[in-house]
Amino acid sequence: MSARANIAGMAFAAGAALWFTAATGGRAQQDGHASDFTTTEYFPGQKQVKTILSGAEAIPRTGGLLIIKQLKLQKFNTDGKLECIVTAPECIYDTKGCTASSAGPLQLQNGDGKFQVAGEGFLWRQTNSFLTISNQVRTRIENGATANIKP
Amino acid sequence: MKRFCLIAIAAGCSLMAQAQTNATNTLSTPRGPTLINSDSADFDLTGHEATYHGHVRVDDPQMKLTCEQLIVDLPAAGGRVNHIVAETNVVIDFLDNKGQTNHMTSEKAVYVYKVENGLTNETVTLSGKPQPQMENAQGKQSGDVIIWNRVNTNTYARIIGDYHLIAYQHFSGAVAGTNSSAASTNSDAAAKTTRVPPDAVENTNPAVPPGQP
Numbered sequence: 001m002s003a004r005a006n007i008a009g010m011a012f013a014a015g016a017a018l019w020f021t022a023a024t025g026g027r028a029q030q031d032g033h034a035s036d037f038t039t040t041e042y043f044p045g046q047k048q049v050k051t052i053l054s055g056a057e058a059i060p061r062t063g064g065l066l067i068i069k070q071l072k073l074q075k076f077n078t079d080g081k082l083e084c085i086v087t088a089p090e091c092i093y094d095t096k097g098c099t100a101s102s103a104g105p106l107q108l109q110n111g112d113g114k115f116q117v118a119g120e121g122f123l124w125r126q127t128n129s130f131l132t133i134s135n136q137v138r139t140r141i142e143n144g145a146t147a148n149i150k151p
Numbered sequence: 152m153k154r155f156c157l158i159a160i161a162a163g164c165s166l167m168a169q170a171q172t173n174a175t176n177t178l179s180t181p182r183g184p185t186l187i188n189s190d191s192a193d194f195d196l197t198g199h200e201a202t203y204h205g206h207v208r209v210d211d212p213q214m215k216l217t218c219e220q221l222i223v224d225l226p227a228a229g230g231r232v233n234h235i236v237a238e239t240n241v242v243i244d245f246l247d248n249k250g251q252t253n254h255m256t257s258e259k260a261v262y263v264y265k266v267e268n269g270l271t272n273e274t275v276t277l278s279g280k281p282q283p284q285m286e287n288a289q290g291k292q293s294g295d296v297i298i299w300n301r302v303n304t305n306t307y308a309r310i311i312g313d314y315h316l317i318a319y320q321h322f323s324g325a326v327a328g329t330n331s332s333a334a335s336t337n338s339d340a341a342a343k344t345t346r347v348p349p350d351a352v353e354n355t356n357p358a359v360p361p362g363q364p
Contacts, residue, residue: 075196083227084196108194112229117201119192129196137203139187141232 034058043078051075064095071100075129082111086124086131098126106133114142183212185232187221199225207237213301214245216260235262241277243299247287255297257283273301282313291317 038054056070073086091102101123108117108131117140119133190205201223209216219239226232236259243255258279265272277283277297284293295312 110226114231115226117192117194131194131196133192133194135191137187137189137192139192139201139203141185141187143182143185143231 032060046078048078048080049076061092066093066095067091068093068100084108084110088122091122091124100124100126116140185212186210187223189221194225196225199227201225209237214243216244217242218260231264233264236260237262243275243277251287253285253287255283255285255299257297271302275299275301282315285310 035057036055037058038052040049041051041053042048043050052074054072055068057068059067059069061067067090069090071086071088071091075083075086077083086106086108088102088104088106090104091100091106093100103121105118105120106122109115117133117137119135119137121134123132123134124130187203187207187209189203189207192201192203194201203221203223205219207216207218207221209221216237218237218241220237222236222238223232224234238259241255241257241260243260245253245255247253255277257277258281259277261276261278263272263274263276275298277285277299278295282293282295283297284291285297285299286292292310293315294310296310298309298311300309
């Protein structure tokens with residue numbers, strides 16, 4: 001079985017097709033681990049990319065869980081513009097519930113990087129693109145704008 | 152000698168004046184980042200909305216804000232934050248263009264930023280019960296709604312509705328029995344209070360409270 005097929009099979013397990021619709025690379029090992037993988041989800045009925053998920057390692061666990069290390073999720077809008085990037089050193093992806101969670105750190109930023117968020121502990125609900133950060137939330141907004149001062 | 156200065160938010164008072172929400176004749180300078188810290192937060196990436204919960208603190212180049220909940224409309228790439236709602240125990244401190252500290256409290260504050268016809272509008276509207284208050288060295292004012300104009304630094308607030316004014320008395324020189332400078336002595340005990348009936352509609356010039364000649 002090719003590496004591509006292995007990764008795809010792992011990710012699609014137990015109905016994870018909502019999350020991944022194609023795997024585009026990486027290396028798979030016989031124990032089911034995968035490394036340096038990237039998967040792409042498309043908007044329904046379109047060739048337009050909706051999300052790109054990549055990781056340094058993916059380790060399957062019982063119950064449809066998948067441990068992903070060095071997670072990077074990129075979300076695009078229908079115009080192809082980058083909406084946001086989510087990164088985390090590690091998380092657990094529940095292929096049944098289509099959620100990702102971790103007690104560790106997470107970073108989020110919008111497409112141009114002017115809205116940046118960091119925090120500890122998170123739950124990502126893929127079905128409605130809803131992210132909860134549980135602790136120590138820190139946001140930095142680059143106003144990009146200007147303060148108006150009378151001369 | 153004790154010089155008595157009754158400050159009734161005189162005409163030249165920098166405390167408040169008529170709001171002009173259109174910025175004209177201004178220069179633009181880069182503004183630093185805004186930082187938001189909180190206990191937790193929810194991000195609705197479909198609805199493009201962030202909700203911060205618990206011990207929310209906003210550090211902005213122009214102000215400090217604390218509250219219990221803050222809802223931010225997330226900007227698209229290339230855009231900027233243009234709508235924020237702060238709720239529950241909202242406290243805002245900012246320096247005006249004269250370097251004077253201003254302190255505002257309310258149950259709700261709504262920040263709006265928009266550009267129309269080339270003019271920038273940037274306001275913070277305070278409302279809720281108890282009445283929003285705004286205080287600085289000259290006095291304390293409250294009303295049903297306080298609108299703070301963040302664009303025009305010379306005229307920046309308007310009070311609407313049931314209006315209250317406490318104007319602080321200022322003393323120059325030493326106050327008997329203390330070593331403190333009178334200039335730094337501001338207390339409610341030495342204040343003049345003005346209350347205007349609830350049907351007062353709008354106060355566009357706090358120097359003359361609504362209902363007063």
